[in-house]
Amino acid sequence: MTSHSIDLVIFDCDGVLVDSEPLANQVFVQLVREHGFEVDEPAYLKKFSGVTLPNRISTVARELNWAPPQNFHALFNERLIELSREKLQPVHGIHNLLESIPVPVCVASNGSREEIVFRLEHSKLAPFFGNALFSGLEVPNPKPEPDVYLAAAKSFGVSPSRCIVIEDSIPGVTAGVRAGMHIYGHAAFTPAEKLKEAGAIPFASMFDLKDMLALKLNLVNKTA
Numbered sequence: 001m002t003s004h005s006i007d008l009v010i011f012d013c014d015g016v017l018v019d020s021e022p023l024a025n026q027v028f029v030q031l032v033r034e035h036g037f038e039v040d041e042p043a044y045l046k047k048f049s050g051v052t053l054p055n056r057i058s059t060v061a062r063e064l065n066w067a068p069p070q071n072f073h074a075l076f077n078e079r080l081i082e083l084s085r086e087k088l089q090p091v092h093g094i095h096n097l098l099e100s101i102p103v104p105v106c107v108a109s110n111g112s113r114e115e116i117v118f119r120l121e122h123s124k125l126a127p128f129f130g131n132a133l134f135s136g137l138e139v140p141n142p143k144p145e146p147d148v149y150l151a152a153a154k155s156f157g158v159s160p161s162r163c164i165v166i167e168d169s170i171p172g173v174t175a176g177v178r179a180g181m182h183i184y185g186h187a188a189f190t191p192a193e194k195l196k197e198a199g200a201i202p203f204a205s206m207f208d209l210k211d212m213l214a215l216k217l218n219l220v221n222k223t224a
Contacts, residue, residue: 006182006217007162009101010152013109014050015168016186018119019089021049027079028056031072037064049189050169052110052142081118090123091186093206098128100210102217104156106132108148110171113138132156144171146179153179164216166209173198184209 014020025045032039039060048056053073061068098105106129109116113135120126120133134152136142143149153160165176168186176183177199185192185200186209192202203209 005162006164007103007158008153008156009103009105009164009166009213010108010149010181011105011166012050012168012172013107013111013116013119015091015188016166017091017094017107017125018123019091020084020119021045021168021189023083023087024053024080027076027083028053030079031076032060032064035066035068037066045189050110050143050167050171052136077115084118084122088119088122090125091188091206093210094125097206097210097213098125101213104132105129106134106152106156108134108136108152108165110136110142110148143169143175144178146175149175149179149181153181164213167195167200170194170198173200176200184212 011017014024022045025041025048028048029039029041029044053076057068057072060066107116107120113133116133116135117126120129132155134148134155136148139147139151141147149163149165150160153163160180163179163181165172165179165181165183166186167173167176167183168188169190173183173185173195183200185195185198185202187195187202187204192204195202201212203212
């Protein structure tokens with residue numbers, strides 16, 4: 001894909017802006033174990049990174065031949081908020097990265113708007129984004145479909161080909177590819193080679209990404 005300009009950088013939330021994936025996985029595994037199933041916490045972290053909670057529940061219910069209680073979702077959210085208040089942290093280097101980006105930024109996540117707002121406020125990232133928040137629960141289809149990314153681009157009046165997506169999961173990268181955007185993949189819980197296979201340019205840290213984006217934006221400015 002070639003482009004003469006980048007007009008918007010779209011960030012996923014969990015695993016990109018905040019280190020929430022391990023906390024969500026911890027709560028999910030605890031709840032499943034409380035119902036008598038011994039499941040592998042590290043394996044679930046890799047397996048469900050970037051996957052919506054309803055899809056996690058339906059997948060595990062099918063695999064374990066289990067009918068989760070009706071209050072599972074509410075109990076998960078209650079416990080995750082409690083744990084997040086204690087332990088949620090911004091991804092290392094993310095403040096510095098956001099300060100360096102000269103074009104508009106926004107958040108597009110599979111989480112609910114309430115979850116996004118809570119994470120951003122708790123990690124002191126909210127001022128970078130204002131009201132530029134897009135939830136996969138407010139579009140017809142969440143990631144891996146491109147709907148939430150396309151909604152973000154449309155809101156800014158930007159062509160998808162002029163957007164960069166920052167992701168950390170295969171569903172998220174797939175959504176970015178389907179949207180026709182440039183994708184960079186944070187290799188935190190998803191191996192770099194998997195992110196690359198899915199269509200992302202992998203990076204190891206936000207400091208590395210800062211250098212990569214600076215290079216791209218500088219090259220863009222020279223060729224525009």
